Amino acid sequence: MTHPPATTRPRTILYVAATEAAASDGATALETVETGPERSIRPATTVERVRNWAPAVDCVVFAETPTTAAGSNLLEVVEACGSTPLVLFSDPSYAPPAARSTDGIDGYVRRDTDDAVVHLADEIEWVCRGDDESSGSTDDGEATNDQPVDRLLESVPEAAACDDRDRLFDLLVETASDVLDRDYCWLSTVHFGDFTPRATASGLSADDLEPVAREGPLEEALRTGEPIRIDDLAADDRLAVPLEGVTSLCCLPVGDAGVLQVAAENAGAFDERDCDRLAAWCRFVAAILERIDAEASHSTEREQLRRERDQLRTERDRLADERDELALERDRIATENERLAAQNDRFQALFANVPEPAVRYEIDDGKPIVRDVNDTFVDVFGTAPETIVDEPVDEAIVPPGLESRRTTLLESLRAGECRQLVSRRETVDGVREFLLTLVPAEAGASGRNADGGNSDGEDNPAGLIVYSDVTDANRHERELAAAHHRLETIADLVDEDVRSPLNVARGYLELAAETGDEEHFRAVEDAQEQLRELVDQLVAIARQDDVIVETEPVAIHDVARRAWVAVETGDARLVTQTTTDRVLEADKARLRELFEHVLGTVVDSAGTAAPEADDGAQDGEGERTDPATQVVTVGATDDGFYVARHNPDADRRVVDEGLETDPVPGRLAAGDGTGFELGTVERIADAHGWNVGVAEDDDRIAFAFRGVESVDET
Incomplete structure (x- = not known):
């Protein structure tokens, strides 16, 4: 097995927790860990911040338990990290096997162990190794400089110009292998609490090495920055033999990134000078790592600032547009106020005049x-x-x-x-x-x-x-209408009634002149008498004033009942219903005269004699009418009122419900030529501006008055 070395380069880490306080406290604790290189820890609480900062940091620490509500965003954090290593700093409820089985988690540290934060720092160094298996070896051949220091110096420009962590790790291993002329050289970084091979020399494969637990001498070297040199692994049991046939081993921390290890098959293969040279090379590489991390952090910060700048510019433009819209609205309101003020002035002037x-x-x-x-x-x-x-x-x-x-x-x-x-x-x-x-x-x-x-x-x-x-104008209009009606009546009488007696008289005069018969003279005298009567009638009509001067609100049912008692109506009965009553503007005396003429005509046409008016039927509560008795109904229509006589045997519905809006059972004719003497009725109707018509058949007769305005109509 191999043990990872330690480095002394500052490393950028993003510390993710559920709250700002937890993230800040955790970042402070990790930053103050003495082992390894200096660290720059940034607290974070949102996935968005992880997504923005992950490309610029070496590692992301997720300091929550994934099985709790607070840790429910673990998968989102894994996705936001992308290729940046992620270390889970969790409670023991989330075991290491579960962590290793979760895609995207590169390291795991339990929070309940002693020095858990120190272990977290070590784990971070291991996970930074990644999964790459680049050889990091140099081309085969002899070194161009036989002196180890010269070989190190040759690698300095390339290392200083390097801006990729993996390439720098490969260069670190290649240079160390060349300087000591050793094939067994590799770099181990912290990964899931172990030191895992990250880069190997050309003569060695990562598959030949196994991860080493972080606890032990390698952890101490990473923490203190002091190298470890073992001349005989068989005699010194601090570290296990990493490779078969290896006898001696030199381990050097590379900042806080990991541990550089060089092994040899012979015992005592490394001296103090070798360790010092490699330690200096590791410190230099750690400094370059710090610069790469800083540049990545600065790049991320610049990108964040650029996005914030763009957002501010967008907000500035939006506010400018709103300002312009408000200015336009203010001008529109001012213009409208001026218009309303001018309109109000004109309106006030109109009202005053x-x-x-x-x-x-x-x-x-x-x-x-x-x-x-x-x-x-x-x-x-x-x-x-x-x-x-x-x-x-x-x-x-x-x-x-x-x-x-x-x-x-x-x-x-x-x-x-x-x-x-x-x-x-x-x-x-x-x-x-x-x-x-x-x-x-x-x-x-x-x-x-x-x-x-x-x-x-x-x-x-x-x-x-x-x-x-409009009182005078309406009165004048009614006077003109009445005069016109009188003229029409005179013309009709002259044309129809006067002309006939004149023709009769002329004919008899001619007969008398021819025959000398006195009987013909008596006929002429009768015709002249008739003419005198007609002339008197014409004079009366010409002198009659049918202009309605004063009107008042009048209920048609009230006037109808008063007229009923003044007319010989025989056995007929008068029916009025409150629901069909109408109040109109009329000359009350003339309207009563109209009803007397119409009621008399209706009753005379049926040949009946007169009982008293049936006021009880007004409310629909009187006794039902005898089927043999003629019924006279007075009611309102949409544009006036009517007077109708009905045979109950022919239409019982009229007695119970009253006449419909348009009572036209047969022909509807003007008052003239109907066989009824309606001259007075027509004159009174004309004086009020109404139209009158008659509808008649075998069972019924109805007088309809139209063009009547109620007092409640506009």
């Missing part, structure tokens, strides 16, 4: 809030500003009749929609009709932000509500 009553609102947390009212609003409605300013847009701003549509109104304000609503409200001069206009600060934005999302009004934070008085 609006000649009609106006309210300025703002959207605050999704709710329209009153911020100001102009003087005209105060004068027209007699409302003190402090009672509504900074209050939500509620009953003080929402006109009467819009309560059921408040949600739609508030959504329109939040969405910035331009919209108009017609309503009536109380003023200091009485009830007036207004066209209510919503004017957002940015019309058309529809409450949506730049990316298409709903901004809950933040894109339209303000707006105006303007009241335009």
Whole structure:
């Protein structure tokens, strides 16, 4: 067996532990070990640091137990080490056989032994030998210089220029073999707690040598740096015979890398001078090893610094880009603020110059809030500003009749929609009709932000509500409509009713002139009497004022029941249902007159006589109608109301559920030409702006009034 020698070169080692404190303490303890050369120990805790530093160090120490949670990264550390030797410094729970069977582990030391850190230092020197089997021998032939010192000096430049550990080890062995002219020369380094052959002379193979336990004289030589010379191995049992036939042995430490051993077959083959020369050569080689390790460490540090520099440059560029983006965003916000300020100034000027009553609102947390009212609003409605300013847009701003549509109104304000609503409200001069206009600060934005999302009004934070008085305009419009209707009625009477008597009178005058018969003169007199009556009717129509001047909210069921008691209805029964009631703006007296005419016509068409109105059916709780009794139903449709007579035998559903939205059982015709005297009904409907039609068949008749606006519609 061979025992490894010792060297005196500083060695770079990476000490890996689970925590910073454990790594730092372990590195300090290993660095202060007196045996072997000086050491430069670097603590580490992460696999990334192992991967960065492994190429630049001689050895990596994994100071954790692989079977514990802390040691679960052993395989990652093995992979990160690459070709750099790895020594496992572990508890006895992880036995040496297990360590040797794990690929990538080059050395093993138990932590529970005495002087465990010293043994670790020795093991590190052994593992640095590696697995190479390079011969390290020089070419065969005679030495060019017969003096050993000259041979050493010849090798100095090559050794000084060497930057590879294995090549330096080969040169160390080759030179020592030449200097002493010995074939048996080899270098042993620490590997798995043993001194293992790392480089051999040309006349020797590593297979001829066996690893030697670290404990013993070789460990002492590595620790103290003192050589060992044995003249007769048979007489000196400190070391076992490494090779068959070998008698004497010289062992010299090479820093902390390992032990150089030279053997000879004859006894006393080495003297003090040989030991001194080889010791000097080993110290020189140890210094070169230290320089190689330092350069590798510096190279790794430079690479690390380069990567850190690149990372800092990348971070600098990223921050510069963010700075530029923030500057652009700041300029955009400043521009937007200027635009909003200019818009606000224009908006304030508009509000101040609006000649009609106006309210300025703002959207605050999704709710329209009153911020100001102009003087005209105060004068027209007699409302003190402090009672509504900074209050939500509620009953003080929402006109009467819009309560059921408040949600739609508030959504329109939040969405910035331009919209108009017609309503009536109380003023200091009485009830007036207004066209209510919503004017957002940015019309058309529809409450949506730049990316298409709903901004809950933040894109339209303000707006105006303007009241335009349309009372006189609506009244004038109704006057024109009534006058137009009267003219049409006169034209129709002249064309249909006046022309016929004139033609009759002309015909009888011609007969009277021809025959002289007095009977013909009486016919002419009758025709003239008829003409006078028609002329009086035309005069009445021309002088009649069908313009609806004042209206009020009226419930159609209430007016219908009042008209019912004033009409001869016989056995017919009136059915009204609360669910089909409608409140509309109308002249109450004229509307009652309309219902009296329509109810009378409906009942007369069935030939019935009159009981009292059935108010109990309004709530759907009265007694069920006699099947033989005609039923008159009054209800609301989508755009108006209807009056219908039904035969219960033909349609019982009408009694229980009321008439459907569009009651057209047969033909639907205008009031003219139906056979019903509906002139008054049409005039009243026209005065209100409604359309009237009649649907009739054998069992039913219905009058439908359309174009009717309820007071709760916008």
